[in-house]
Amino acid sequence: MDTKEKILSAAIEVFAEKGKHGTRMEEIAVRASVNKAMLYYFFTTKEKLFQEVLITALFRISKRITDGITQQIDAMTDPRDKVTLIVNKHFDAYSQSSDETNILLSSMTTCPADVEKAAKKIAEEHPAVFCPEKFVSFFEECKATKLFRNIDPRQTLVSIVGMNLIYFAAKPISQLLLNINVNNEQEFLKERQASIVDLILHGILTDPEPPHTTKPGSVL
């Protein structure tokens, strides 16, 4: 791994832990086992390094979601399975890219303008990985065939993202309030994922009862 890569991955770690403003260039240098001046040699300024980190994080998450879905969705016939896949892939992406998710979450609240900039750049340069409209039109189709109730596709997407993100965003509070013993977090995550799928399916399907063929989507 060359120096620039070492810096970038150390930066992702530190920014994930401390947030944009809590991060010190010195700490990134130490964690990358690199002289501090190297950060400025490759990235010019903290601001620019952070933006590169943010773009990388957002890109990785989006790619994970999109790739996971596009690889499997065509093999499916039952729209119920497709919805399940969409929900599961969101959850997987957030739980598997936890550093990237943390960066995104903290940036959305402390520097939303940066997030907007990063999102716009990715949408421009990689339109294939950023495709909410695909989901929207899929939902529209299912509404047309009366398989889905009269729901707002965009709102539903926001809700899916919200339910999937919340636990990662609010770990301390959810654990405290809901008496989750952190010992078997794995177990809890599985239940959480299943619960989201269940709520969404019953929330949007006209007739949720018929069991769908398989249980797709990886679980951690």
Place this chain on the structure above:
Amino acid sequence: MDTKEKILSAAIEVFAEKGKHGTRMEEIAVRASVNKAMLYYFFTTKEKLFQEVLITALFRISKRITDGITQQIDAMTDPRDKVTLIVNKHFDAYSQSSDETNILLSSMTTCPADVEKAAKKIAEEHPAVFCPEKFVSFFEECKATKLFRNIDPRQTLVSIVGMNLIYFAAKPISQLLLNINVNNEQEFLKERQASIVDLILHGILTDPEPPHTTKPGSVL
């Protein structure tokens, strides 16, 4: 308003905008029209001031939710109305205490330990405002009468919080991805709130169809 109060409310504003680490004591002083030394006179250190701010924020949000619900829930007979009320009051609390919500959101990701500490303190000192168990037992009752499906009450609560918080946490992204024109945000918020209620009702009720008596819960 005395000096200490002036400092605290200025601090809430600044911490909400800039986050814990992005906030400068000087800026709080200026916004409170107070000499910087006064911050240290009343709060000793930035760390302690922040913790007071965090506790205040968490308390206000919790109180808003709890008060709103307890005032109206007893007048209701239909459990559908009660669920609607619970969801609506969460949404109202987050959208009305936007500074406090921002503080909570940014702290959860950049300093979760502080949030945990604050939450524990409130749970100890004000057990009445922190009552997730009430919601849980309400859900359990409705499950017993077969009015609710076999859902996990704790997971459902987390989902309610998640769907209600996500838009405030992720404004830039949701707006960008979902083509929401910020012009009529009010309109969007109403739709968002209604959509969450709809999804939850259909997601957890055994038979969601019978229309419920009134549309309770304030809308902004």
Place this chain on the structure above:
DNA sequence: AAATGGTTTAACCGTATCGTTAAACCGATT
């Protein structure tokens, strides 16, 4: 082996920012 150019280093600079301090202010008490 000299030169070239990308890479790396130690040492340093300036300023932003947390926090301190000693004195002044000022209303209430005696």
Place this chain on the structure above:
DNA sequence: AATCGGTTTAACGATACGGTTAAACCATTT
């Protein structure tokens, strides 16, 4: 009017932190 305690101020450390620089290093080319 003297004093006393809570409050406020201007000025001042100390240092953490972002960023710079000039020289050294070193692999490759000529």
